[in-house]
Amino acid sequence: MLSMIKVSVIVPVYNGEKYIKSCLDSIIGNDLKEIEIIVINDGSTDSTSKILKEYKTKYDIIEVIKKENEGQGSARNIGIDLAKGEFITFVDADDEIHNNMLSKMYNKLQQEQADICVCDYFEITNTNKVVKKAIPQKTEDIKKDYIVSVAGPCNKLIKTEILKKNNLYFPKTGIYEDIAIIPLIATYANNITYLEEPMYYYYIRQGSTMRQTQFNEKLLSIYNVLEILENGFKQTKAQYEEELEFIYIKHLLYAGNGRFLEYKEGKQEVKKIANIIKLKYPNWRKNRYYKKQSKLFKLNCNIFYSKCLFIILPFQKLKNIIRKL
Numbered sequence: 001m002l003s004m005i006k007v008s009v010i011v012p013v014y015n016g017e018k019y020i021k022s023c024l025d026s027i028i029g030n031d032l033k034e035i036e037i038i039v040i041n042d043g044s045t046d047s048t049s050k051i052l053k054e055y056k057t058k059y060d061i062i063e064v065i066k067k068e069n070e071g072q073g074s075a076r077n078i079g080i081d082l083a084k085g086e087f088i089t090f091v092d093a094d095d096e097i098h099n100n101m102l103s104k105m106y107n108k109l110q111q112e113q114a115d116i117c118v119c120d121y122f123e124i125t126n127t128n129k130v131v132k133k134a135i136p137q138k139t140e141d142i143k144k145d146y147i148v149s150v151a152g153p154c155n156k157l158i159k160t161e162i163l164k165k166n167n168l169y170f171p172k173t174g175i176y177e178d179i180a181i182i183p184l185i186a187t188y189a190n191n192i193t194y195l196e197e198p199m200y201y202y203y204i205r206q207g208s209t210m211r212q213t214q215f216n217e218k219l220l221s222i223y224n225v226l227e228i229l230e231n232g233f234k235q236t237k238a239q240y241e242e243e244l245e246f247i248y249i250k251h252l253l254y255a256g257n258g259r260f261l262e263y264k265e266g267k268q269e270v271k272k273i274a275n276i277i278k279l280k281y282p283n284w285r286k287n288r289y290y291k292k293q294s295k296l297f298k299l300n301c302n303i304f305y306s307k308c309l310f311i312i313l314p315f316q317k318l319k320n321i322i323r324k325l
Contacts, residue, residue, distance in 0.1 A: 006034040010079030013093035026096035032103040043069025073170035073177035101199035115159040115189035121200035173221035180228040187238040246289035253301040
């Protein structure tokens with residue numbers, strides 16, 4: 001193992017036999033060599049364990065930890081505890097990274113004396129590949145821009161000390177655990193920098209955790225992770241009330257359609273979501289981040305807030321048709 005580790009790459013994997021080789025090859029092939037790769041085998045029952053054994057034998061920068069299946073959050077937490085690198089990044093087992101992602105992001109962190117670096121990413125489906133902006137709206141305050149941007153951990157390099165020193169671990173909610181932690185990290189960072197280049201390859205695959213075809217009780221964990229995030233902001237006494245409000249708007253009002261209305265079991269959540277927003281943020285339409293959104297985003301939020309299923313359901317079907325065109 002190299003004495004000076006610049007980046008610890010944490011890869012949680014569960015039954016990833018189809019993609020884990022491509023994932024690991026993309027990390028190993030990076031031009032930044034002072035890295036370690038910590039793979040957390042989260043109770044895989046396919047040939048993932050065999051593949052990981054082969055890679056561990058071949059590459060001394062790879063460490064493999066096998067555990068019982070508890071979900072991505074738990075696996076990432078083990079990786080954080082084991083990390084020896086100056087910075088940490090996360091890569092999902094069915095994704096890949098550009099061959100100079102780590103060096104470009106690490107160098108930018110050093111040049112700007114920053115604690116977090118964020119990069120753009122490719123979103124890839126069977127039929128399409130598009131560049132996604134990690135921070136789509138920029139203001140005079142990079143921390144606020146970061147907080148309201150995409151909450152995924154995989155296109156970021158984060159100073160390891162921030163996570164460990166402040167006990168910033170992912171909750172064991174099964175899904176959405178990123179929302180509880182990733183925005184909160186900004187409150188502990190001295191500086192955040194943004195690499196406006198797509199360096200991460202995010203694959204959207206049928207049947208993934210976030211693309212379920214049947215209702216999953218874990219979808220209800222969205223309420224819990226938002227409360228955890230809110231409590232985290234309160235503990236740090238950080239003044240990000242409007243940013244937190246927009247996160248609630250985005251993940252409940254806007255994303256509520258796709259999150260719950262795809263399933264009959266989820267329709268009962270419409271009233272609950274509208275009531276949460278009404279109680280917490282009665283003036284949500286005045287939120288400055290909401291005001292900058294598209295007309296379709298605003299229409300989506302207002303229709304959902306109305307609680308009228310006879311309007312919401314046809315609107316959701318229309319959105320799905322437009323999305324497929």
